[in-house]
Each structure stands twice: as structure tokens, then as C-alpha cells.
Amino acid sequence: MGKLYNALTIDCQKCCGLCCIALYCTKTDGFPYDKVAGTPCKNLLSDFRCHSHHELIERKLKGCLSYDCFGAGQKVTQIIYKGEDWRKSPHCREQMFKVFHIVTQLHQMLWYLLETYRMSNNQKMQEDIRTLIRKNEHMTTLSPNEILMLDIESYRKSVNTILKSINTSQPKKVDYMGKNFKRANLDGKDFSMSFLIMANLEGCSLKGTNFLGADLRDTNIQNTDLSESIFLTQMQVNAARGNKATQLPKHLTKPTTW
Ligand code: SF4
């Protein structure tokens, strides 16, 4: 499964800057200015590097710093479009952006399936997950036209059924914005879909704590061990405030800004 996790790690050098053109961005979400989907960011250079890369931290462009496509960018550029890009092939750019949106969702679902597989010790469930993973791998190597025809909602339902069998409680979307949990024992707590914006989790015990879909923008995770927390994604980690002492699950990496 390690190889699959690696494929979900972004490799922007192998991508044609898809997030910097295909996405709708707003200044309030930490992007340099408001822009509509399908228009390249003014800072996107001709070789797809970011002109403002060196000053993203200084300018507090948290949207740019935290965005993570689960490796969809390089998959779409290198595998699905075989190295084509939207500048060289303007006729396929709209299609490419749609494909990017679909593959991002599929890669996100793949991430959650891998996480569920890691936690499960039920053989039947593991076999069901392996089947869904194989299907996912197959779908993200189809041709662009075939990807656009996929019944992604039906696949999502199957993934959600698996996720629900691990997450037996109903996500409550609790608002913990700014709450101070410092050094609390939160082992096994279900934070799924909750708002933890600017909450303080410093020094908390977070074994088996569920962060599925939780909003961790500016959440303080300095000096905190999250290595056994579950359903954390790279984007959540990128959006939070950690430091060198923060510990993460094996397949996530510390942002260079910490
Ligand atoms: S789409 Fe993904 S791989 Fe491409 S530049 Fe954006 S984050 Fe990097």
C-alpha cells in the first residue's frame, strides 16, 4: 500500500500548474486575489512555476500554501494526457480541467480507502476495500473521454459505505472554533466534519482521534503527536499550525514552513 500512498503525494514539477488555473480562488481563502475557474493565476509562469513562490509565507497566502490535489495534478498531466499541457494543447484545456476535478476526487477517496484499510482487521472489509482500490486505480488511468463518462457518484456511495462501517457515529459538524483543548486526552474522539479553526490542540493525546473532513485552518498542533490520529490529510496538515516537534502519521509530511 506504500506505493499507493506515494502516488497521492503531490509532485508539482511533473504537473502543468493545474490548481493555479482550474480552480476558483478567493482572496479570503488565502489566494492572492479572486479569480474564476479556468483562468490562470497572474503569478503562474510560462514553465508552470509560481512567480510568488518565495513570498507565499510572507504574504500569508495560506490557500496557495495549503492546497493539495492528492497527486491528481501529475497523474492528469503525465499519465492521462501523456505530458500534454493546457498551453500546448489549448483545444483540450476545458476537458483537462474537468478531468482534473474528477481525478482529484478519486484520489481523495483513494486516500480515505487506504486509511480505512490501515485501520481495519476485518478480512471481508479488507477484500472489499482492495476491490474499490483496484477500481479506483483503473478509473484514473482511463482516457479523458472515458473519465468524463464515469459514474463517480455511484463509486462515492460504495466508498462512503465502507467509511461508515468504520465511523459508526454520525458526523456532527460541531463548532470548536478557537476552543482551548491544551494537553487534553482526546483519544478516540470523533472530530469528523467539525470546525477546529484556531482551536488549540497543543500537547493533546490524539490516538485514534478521527479528523475526517475536519476544518483545521490555523489549528495549533505544535508539540503534538498526531501519529496515530486517523483520516488526516495533507491539506488539513498544511492548513494547521505545527512545529518541528509535531508528529504526523507515516504518510504525511511536515510543511517546510514549520
Ligand atoms: S495541481 Fe497538484 S501537482 Fe499540480 S501544481 Fe497544483 S498541487 Fe501541484
Ligand code: SF4
Ligand atoms: S500565487 Fe502561485 S501558487 Fe498561488 S495560485 Fe498563483 S501561481 Fe498558484
